[in-house]
Each structure stands twice: as structure tokens, then as C-alpha cells.
Amino acid sequence: MNKTLVTAGLLFLSLISLPAQAGKTLDSIRQRGEVICGVNEALVGFSVADAKGEWHGIDVDVCRAIAAATLGDARKVRWVPLNKMQLFPALQSGEVDILSHNVTWTMTRDAAMGMHFTSIVFYDGQGFMVARKSGIQSLRDLENTDICVQSGTTTEKNLSDYFRARKMKFRSVVFANFEASIKAFLSGRCQSYTTDATSLLSLIQRASRTPGDYVVLPELISKEPLSPAVRRGDDEWFAIVKWVINALITAEEEGITQANVEQQKVHGSASAQRLLGHQEDTGKLIGLDREWAARAIAAVGNYGEVFDRNLGAGSPLNLPRGLNRLWRDGGLLYAPPIR
Amino acid sequence: MSAPSSRRPSAAPFSWRNLCYQGALLALLGGLLFYIAGNVQSNLQAKGIASGFDFLLQPAGFAIGEGVFPYTAGDAYWQAFLLGIENTLRVSGLAILASMLIGSLLGLGRLSNNLLVRGVCTAYVEIFRNIPLLLQLLACYALLTALLPGIDEAWQFGHIYLSKSGLALPVPQWLDGHWQIDYPQRHRFAIAGGARLTPEFLALFLGLSLYTSAYLAEVIRAGLESVGKGQREAAAALGLSHAQTVRRVILPQALRVIIPPATNQFSSLIKSSSLAITVGYPDLVSIANTSLNQSGRAIECITLILLTYLLLSLLLSGLMGMFNRRAQRWAS
Numbered sequence: 001m002n003k004t005l006v007t008a009g010l011l012f013l014s015l016i017s018l019p020a021q022a023g024k025t026l027d028s029i030r031q032r033g034e035v036i037c038g039v040n041e042a043l044v045g046f047s048v049a050d051a052k053g054e055w056h057g058i059d060v061d062v063c064r065a066i067a068a069a070t071l072g073d074a075r076k077v078r079w080v081p082l083n084k085m086q087l088f089p090a091l092q093s094g095e096v097d098i099l100s101h102n103v104t105w106t107m108t109r110d111a112a113m114g115m116h117f118t119s120i121v122f123y124d125g126q127g128f129m130v131a132r133k134s135g136i137q138s139l140r141d142l143e144n145t146d147i148c149v150q151s152g153t154t155t156e157k158n159l160s161d162y163f164r165a166r167k168m169k170f171r172s173v174v175f176a177n178f179e180a181s182i183k184a185f186l187s188g189r190c191q192s193y194t195t196d197a198t199s200l201l202s203l204i205q206r207a208s209r210t211p212g213d214y215v216v217l218p219e220l221i222s223k224e225p226l227s228p229a230v231r232r233g234d235d236e237w238f239a240i241v242k243w244v245i246n247a248l249i250t251a252e253e254e255g256i257t258q259a260n261v262e263q264q265k266v267h268g269s270a271s272a273q274r275l276l277g278h279q280e281d282t283g284k285l286i287g288l289d290r291e292w293a294a295r296a297i298a299a300v301g302n303y304g305e306v307f308d309r310n311l312g313a314g315s316p317l318n319l320p321r322g323l324n325r326l327w328r329d330g331g332l333l334y335a336p337p338i339r
Numbered sequence: 340m341s342a343p344s345s346r347r348p349s350a351a352p353f354s355w356r357n358l359c360y361q362g363a364l365l366a367l368l369g370g371l372l373f374y375i376a377g378n379v380q381s382n383l384q385a386k387g388i389a390s391g392f393d394f395l396l397q398p399a400g401f402a403i404g405e406g407v408f409p410y411t412a413g414d415a416y417w418q419a420f421l422l423g424i425e426n427t428l429r430v431s432g433l434a435i436l437a438s439m440l441i442g443s444l445l446g447l448g449r450l451s452n453n454l455l456v457r458g459v460c461t462a463y464v465e466i467f468r469n470i471p472l473l474l475q476l477l478a479c480y481a482l483l484t485a486l487l488p489g490i491d492e493a494w495q496f497g498h499i500y501l502s503k504s505g506l507a508l509p510v511p512q513w514l515d516g517h518w519q520i521d522y523p524q525r526h527r528f529a530i531a532g533g534a535r536l537t538p539e540f541l542a543l544f545l546g547l548s549l550y551t552s553a554y555l556a557e558v559i560r561a562g563l564e565s566v567g568k569g570q571r572e573a574a575a576a577l578g579l580s581h582a583q584t585v586r587r588v589i590l591p592q593a594l595r596v597i598i599p600p601a602t603n604q605f606s607s608l609i610k611s612s613s614l615a616i617t618v619g620y621p622d623l624v625s626i627a628n629t630s631l632n633q634s635g636r637a638i639e640c641i642t643l644i645l646l647t648y649l650l651l652s653l654l655l656s657g658l659m660g661m662f663n664r665r666a667q668r669w670a671s
């Protein structure tokens with residue numbers, strides 16, 4: 001709560017001062033030698049610190065890739081764990097360079113909150129989890145029940161929309177603090193807990209010693225495209241973040257992996273060679289050097305590798321790729337051509 | 340006994356020069372505020388952050404767990420705020436009443452000749468005054484949600500149900516042109532209908548009441564003790580009955596000592612009710628917080644919170660001042 005106030009205070013101070021300088025993010029990143037990345041405090045698969053203080057997750061890897069592309073070293077990231085309340089003020093006030101947090105891209109946030117979403121890194125949808133022993137099978141069963149939810153989320157509004165459209169009654173039990181909302185659910189206060197479905201799976205992993213006690217209901221009620229966001233007013237930085245993500249997706253399309261990136265640079269397809277800076281210098285277009293994408297891929301692998309390691313088969317979550325497959329495999333990932 | 344007239348310090352003699360200074364200061368402050376507001380506005384615009392209070396007319400889009408006013412997610416932000424104020428007033432008002440009651444009993448108990456009563460009351464005051472309110476609230480909430488049975492095993496007393504979902508009570512309801520009773524009903528996964536006192540409300544209400552009553556007990560004890568023993572003896576010598584002594588001698592003097600600090604306690608109770616958010620109760624701050632996050636209008640929402648609490652505090656002071664004058668007049 002205190003940290004929130006400080007952040008809000010910083011935002012306010014930055015607002016009563018003279019107009020801010022725009023377009024200087026990359027310069028200050030180079031000067032200080034780190035990318036400051038705002039991440040979730042603890043969400044397995046997205047961003048979580050292990051016992052040694054090492055961060056893991058898909059949102060974390062996005063920042064690593066950006067640090068590799070801009071500074072030449074994936075380790076040059078300062079992690080700033082943020083809760084839901086601090087999230088937007090932290091970006092608006094300049095406390096972080098980028099939000100790589102499980103934040104849904106919505107029009108209000110994109111158009112009216114001083115930030116730009118860059119590129120979708122994960123397609124999710126809102127789900128509900130219930131205690132297995134409750135016997136609740138579907139959303140129909142949730143009529144008149146109490147539903148725990150965190151405030152300030154898209155979740156909160158989707159929930160109202162869904163039940164209102166079906167003229168079903170429910171009572172929301174709302175906490176601003178994420179841990180408090182989850183604790184209320186685990187104590188049995190609510191019959192269900194709702195947020196992004198993948199986050200639910202991650203919560204089940206973490207929150208209970210016996211994961212089998214909780215299940216996620218089959219229905220998903222919303223679109224939750226999760227995307228990193230940057231402050232408005234710096235097009236150069238916006239482009240860098242967007243194209244680093246596109247580079248990771250393109251790498252998967254081209255079969256470029258962490259292991260074979262050096263070899264692909266010379267022997268890959270024309271587009272692989274272009275991406276990796278062998279034939280063409282695409283880095284110049286976004287204020288970086290020609291090796292930018294090669295370094296990002298060498299640091300974290302292509303999108304598929306990032307997914308597998310953090311969310312997929314190589315992780316405790318073992319999620320199917322689902323919507324997050326490449327477009328040509330029936331998914332939604334489709335990076336504009338890098339040329 | 341005549342009511343003591345409160346003596347005011349005599350005002351400084353009127354002077355044009357003073358008036359000018361004051362006017363200038365006011366203009367300066369106003370100008371500064373105006374400057375800051377203008378600066379904030381243009382900086383927000385430069386940062387691409389929408390601002391202004393127009394969002395209050397837009398649909399809020401989020402549901403609110405409880406409240407007496409009818410409200411649905413389709414209603415506007417201002418209606419959500421109003422519900423928040425209503426929830427703040429409801430829990431604070433009831434907690435003030437409860438803490439007055441408990442506080443008076445404790446205050447009297449601390450003056451009791453009975454050692455056990457005095458000991459228990461002293462222990463209560465010391466314990467509840469010395470544990471931070473936030474901890475008490477969280478403990479209350481944790482206890483309620485831990486001890487109460489799940490909804491499928493709700494305790495039933497006639498038409499009343501008690502579970503982790505709260506206390507479900509029958510309420511009279513105006514339906515189809517006449518009054519009916521809306522009974523809570525047990526369904527397979529839920530208890531529907533009736534009125535509900537949620538664990539969030541109960542935790543906040545209990546926490547605020549128990550905490551404030553410990554302070555009020557001290558205020559009341561000090562007030563009663565401030566009336567010297569001699570006064571009581573003098574009243575007895577004049578042949579006043581016990582009731583007359585209390586009403587005409589003790590209370591008027593004690594109340595004068597009690598009311599100002601009690602006003603402070605009530606005012607801090609209202610402000611402390613903003614801890615509601617930690618136990619999931621949708622008070623004004625909780626709803627403003629949600630609105631802030633949903634609409635992105637941070638400065639506007641915080642301004643509304645500040646103004647509302649300021650207004651509530653002034654209102655409370657006004658009311659208590661009135662009560663004080665009434666009490667003095669009633670005694671004489």
C-alpha cells in the first residue's frame with residue numbers, strides 16, 4: 001500500500017513539473033546500462049523469482065530478449081515486481097521502461113492511460129476455478145454464489161457482463177490485494193475465483209499442496225490478449241519492444257532456435273539471414289545494431305522455446321499451445337514480415 | 340445551576356489593512372491551485388492520459404458486492420461512488436453506535452467498585468487499544484472465514500442461515516403491491532434471497548467497534564472522573580435524588596469533557612473505515628480504487644475521496660457541536 005502511494009506521488013510530481021521529455025528511453029537505458037522491467041510479483045509461468053532470486057517466466061524472457069537486443073546482455077535487467085495497483089502509475093511516472101506483466105490490452109488502457117501496448121505475447125481468456133469437492137460443473141451452477149475477484153482488472157468487468165447478460169445473480173467479493181483475494185477463496189469464502197485461465201492454473205500449482213483439490217471450469221468468458229506496454233511519447237522505444245517480440249515469433253516460423261542461431265545466420269533462408277543481420281541491417285531501422293535479433297534469440301530462444309520452457313511441456317504447467325500456436329499451425333501468432 | 344457560557348477570545352478590531360492581506364493571501368492560494376491544476380491537466384494531455392470528471396457519467400461496468408441502494412454494473416460511476424459512500428456511512432454509523440454502547444459500559448466498568456469487573460474492563464481497554472486496528476480487522480476476518488461453516492453446511496436457525504457467505508436473514512419486501520417477506524433459500528451451491536450481512540461487513544463492523552470502544556471507554560471514564568466527589572456530596576446535601584444528580588450535576592459537566600475527544604474518536608473511526616479494502620468490504624475508498632483502475636482517472640478519484648472525507652468530518656463536527664449545546668441546555 002505504501003509503495004503504491006509513493007508511486008502515485010511520483011506520478012503526481014511528474015505531472016505538476018514541466019512537460020516531460022519524450023523519446024529518450026533508449027538513451028537512458030544505455031546510460032544506466034539496464035532495462036527496468038515491471039513484472040508480476042509472483043505468477044508461475046509468467047514471472048516468478050526462484051529461491052536464488054533468479055526470475056523465470058514468459059514475461060521475464062521478453063524483457064531479457066529486449067535487454068539482449070538493446071544492451072547486448074540479457075542479464076542487464078532490473079526487475080521491479082508490481083502489483084495491480086502500482087502497475088499503471090509505475091509506467092506513467094517513468095519508474096519502469098516497460099510493463100511485461102500479464103496485462104490485457106484494452107482500448108481504454110491503450111488510448112487513455114498514457115501507454116501503448118506493443119505486441120501480444122500470450123492469448124488468454126477468463127476462467128473460473130472451483131473446489132473439486134463442491135461439485136460445481138459449469139458456470140450455470142454459479143448462480144447466486146459468491147465470486148472472489150481482484151479489483152481493477154478486466155476480470156471484474158467481464159464477470160459483471162457475463163452474469164448480467166444471462167440475468168444470473170451473483171455477489172462479488174472484491175479485494176485490491178491479489179494475495180488477499182486468493183486467500184479468501186482458498187478459505188472457502190467464495191464458491192469460485194476468477195481471473196485469466198492460465199493464471200488460474202498457475203495459482204492452483206502454487207496455492208495448494210494438493211493441486212487436485214481445485215479445477216478450472218471449461219467455459220472461458222473473454223478475450224485476454226496479454227501484451228507488454230510502454231509509455232506514450234517515445235516511438236523509437238515502442239518500435240524496439242514491438243519488433244523484438246516479432247523477431248521471437250519470426251524465429252519460430254523460420255526454425256531458428258537458441259541452439260542453431262549462429263548456423264542459421266549464414267545457412268538459413270533468406271528471411272532468416274535477414275532477421276539475423278547477415279545480409280541486411282534491420283537494426284538500423286530501430287536504432288540498434290545489426291545483431292539485435294540474433295542476440296535476442298540466442299538469449300531466450302524463439303517464441304516456441306520460450307513458451308515450452310515457461311508454460312508448455314518443459315514446465316510444471318504443461319499447457320497446450322492452443323491459441324498461442326503459429327498462425328500456420330492454427331494459432332493466432334502472426335508476426336508482420338521483418339524486412 | 341446555570342449553563343456555563345463558552346468564552347471566545349475577542350476578535351481583533353476590524354482593519355482594512357488586514358482585510359487586504361487576507362484577500363491577497365487568498366488570491367495567491369487560489370492562483371497557485373489554479374496554476375497546479377492547469378499544469379497537471381496539460382501534462383496529462385501530453386502524456387496521453389485522459390482526464391476530467393466526465394467519466395462519472397459513463398457506465399461503471401463492475402458489480403459491487405453489497406449496498407442498500409439499488410445498483411447494477413450498468414449504472415454510472417457516480418452511482419457506484421454513491422453506493423460506496425452509503426456503505427462507508429452504514430458501517431461507520433453502526434460502529435459508532437456500537438462503540439458508544441460498549442464504550443459506556445466499559446467506562447463505567449472501569450470505575451466499578453467490583454474488582455473483577457474493573458479488571459476485565461481494564462484488560463479489554465489495554466488489549467484493544469494496543470493492537471493495531473489493521474491487525475484486528477484481518478484477525479476478525481480470518482476468524483470469521485475460518486470458523487464459519489461452508490455454504491453447503493450452513494448453520495440454520497429457522498429462516499436464518501449462517502455460513503462463510505455471511506448471515507442470511509429474511510427481509511420484508513414490497514412486491515406486487517403489498518409487503519412480503521423475502522426468505523433466504525438454500526440451493527445446491529448457494530443461499531439465495533433475503534438480506535445478507537457479509538463476513539466483510541461483520542469483520543469491519545466488529546473491528547471498528549471493538550477498537551474504538553476501548554478508546555471511548557477511557558474518554559468516558561475521564562469525563563466522569565472530572566466531576567469532583569465534592570459536587571456529588573453537595574448535590575446530596577441539597578437533597579437532589581440520585582437521578583437528579585446524574586442528570587443535572589454529573590452529566591452536563593462530564594459531557595463537556597467527553598464530547599470533544601469523543602468527536603475525535605468518531606472522526607477517526609470514519610477515516611479508519613477506509614481499511615475496508617483489506618477485508619474486501621466495498622466502502623468508498625475501495626470503490627474509488629476500483630474506479631481509478633478501471634477508468635485511469637487517478638487524480639479525479641483521489642480528489643473525490645478527499646472531498647468526501649473532508650465533508651464527512653465537517654458534518655460530524657457540526658453534529659457533535661449541536662449535540663453538545665443541546666446536552667448543556669437539556670441539563671439546565
Ligand SMILES: N[C@@H](CCC(=O)N[C@@H](CS)C(=O)NCC(=O)O)C(=O)O
Pocket residue numbers: 040041043082083084085102103104105150152153154155177178179195196199224
Ligand atoms: N489480464 C487481466 C487480469 C490480470 C490480473 O488481474 N492478474 C492478477 C491475478 S493473476 C494479478 O496479476 N495480480 C497480481 C497483483 O496484483 O499483485 C487484466 O489485465 O486486467
